[in-house]
Amino acid sequence: MMKFARNIHFQIKEGKETEFSKIFETNVLPILRKQNGFKEELTLISKEGALGISLWDNRESADTYNSATYPRVVEMLQPVISGTPKVTSYEVGVTTLHA
Secondary structure, three states: OOOEEEEEEEEEOOOOHHHHHHHHHHHHHHHHHOOOOEEEEEEEEEOOEEEEEEEEOOHHHHHHHHHHOHHHHHHHHOOOEEEEEEEEEEEOOOOOOOO
Protein backbone atom coordinates (compact mmCIF):
# COMPACT_ATOMS: atom_id res chain seq x y z
CA MET A 1 0.00 0.00 0.00
CA MET A 2 1.32 3.42 -0.94
CA LYS A 3 1.75 5.61 2.09
CA PHE A 4 3.71 8.62 0.91
CA ALA A 5 3.80 10.97 -2.10
CA ARG A 6 6.40 13.42 -3.41
CA ASN A 7 5.07 16.15 -5.67
CA ILE A 8 7.42 18.11 -7.88
CA HIS A 9 6.19 21.31 -9.53
CA PHE A 10 8.34 22.50 -12.43
CA GLN A 11 8.36 24.29 -15.77
CA ILE A 12 9.22 22.59 -19.05
CA LYS A 13 10.94 24.88 -21.52
CA GLU A 14 8.67 25.92 -24.37
CA GLY A 15 8.73 23.38 -27.19
CA LYS A 16 10.63 20.82 -25.10
CA GLU A 17 7.68 18.68 -23.95
CA THR A 18 8.47 15.76 -26.28
CA GLU A 19 12.16 15.85 -25.38
CA PHE A 20 11.24 15.99 -21.67
CA SER A 21 9.03 12.88 -22.04
CA LYS A 22 11.78 10.98 -23.87
CA ILE A 23 14.43 11.82 -21.25
CA PHE A 24 12.02 10.96 -18.45
CA GLU A 25 10.98 7.62 -19.92
CA THR A 26 14.45 6.46 -20.98
CA ASN A 27 16.62 7.88 -18.18
CA VAL A 28 14.54 8.80 -15.12
CA LEU A 29 11.95 6.00 -14.90
CA PRO A 30 14.58 3.22 -14.86
CA ILE A 31 16.27 5.00 -11.93
CA LEU A 32 12.98 5.41 -10.07
CA ARG A 33 12.07 1.75 -10.59
CA LYS A 34 15.32 0.71 -8.87
CA GLN A 35 14.61 2.81 -5.76
CA ASN A 36 13.64 0.97 -2.62
CA GLY A 37 9.99 1.70 -1.80
CA PHE A 38 9.08 3.33 -5.13
CA LYS A 39 5.61 2.36 -6.37
CA GLU A 40 4.20 4.67 -9.04
CA GLU A 41 4.86 7.85 -11.06
CA LEU A 42 2.38 10.21 -12.66
CA THR A 43 3.53 13.29 -14.56
CA LEU A 44 0.98 15.91 -15.58
CA ILE A 45 1.84 18.60 -18.14
CA SER A 46 -0.06 21.76 -19.03
CA LYS A 47 0.75 25.17 -20.51
CA GLU A 48 1.03 26.54 -16.94
CA GLY A 49 3.61 23.99 -15.83
CA ALA A 50 4.14 20.38 -14.88
CA LEU A 51 3.53 18.25 -11.82
CA GLY A 52 5.28 14.98 -11.08
CA ILE A 53 3.73 12.75 -8.42
CA SER A 54 5.70 9.78 -7.17
CA LEU A 55 4.17 7.31 -4.74
CA TRP A 56 6.24 5.45 -2.16
CA ASP A 57 5.85 2.74 0.47
CA ASN A 58 7.06 5.12 3.18
CA ARG A 59 8.62 8.49 3.92
CA GLU A 60 12.06 7.00 4.59
CA SER A 61 12.35 5.56 1.06
CA ALA A 62 11.23 8.85 -0.48
CA ASP A 63 13.66 10.81 1.70
CA THR A 64 16.54 8.52 0.74
CA TYR A 65 15.73 9.02 -2.95
CA ASN A 66 15.44 12.78 -2.40
CA SER A 67 18.90 13.09 -0.86
CA ALA A 68 20.83 10.38 -2.71
CA THR A 69 19.40 10.30 -6.25
CA TYR A 70 17.06 13.22 -6.95
CA PRO A 71 19.87 15.79 -7.52
CA ARG A 72 21.19 13.60 -10.37
CA VAL A 73 17.68 13.36 -11.86
CA VAL A 74 17.28 17.16 -11.82
CA GLU A 75 20.66 17.46 -13.54
CA MET A 76 19.50 15.07 -16.31
CA LEU A 77 16.41 17.23 -16.87
CA GLN A 78 18.22 20.61 -16.89
CA PRO A 79 18.25 20.85 -20.72
CA VAL A 80 14.43 20.71 -20.83
CA ILE A 81 13.25 22.40 -17.61
CA SER A 82 13.61 25.95 -16.40
CA GLY A 83 14.06 27.18 -12.87
CA THR A 84 14.30 25.07 -9.76
CA PRO A 85 11.64 22.38 -9.21
CA LYS A 86 9.61 22.77 -6.01
CA VAL A 87 9.20 19.56 -4.00
CA THR A 88 6.37 19.01 -1.54
CA SER A 89 5.56 15.84 0.38
CA TYR A 90 2.28 14.30 1.49
CA GLU A 91 0.98 11.35 3.44
CA VAL A 92 -1.40 9.40 1.18
CA GLY A 93 -4.91 9.70 2.58
CA VAL A 94 -7.01 7.92 -0.04
CA THR A 95 -6.12 6.26 -3.33
CA THR A 96 -7.73 3.92 -5.83
CA LEU A 97 -4.28 2.91 -7.12
CA HIS A 98 -3.11 -0.51 -6.01
CA ALA A 99 0.48 -1.67 -5.88
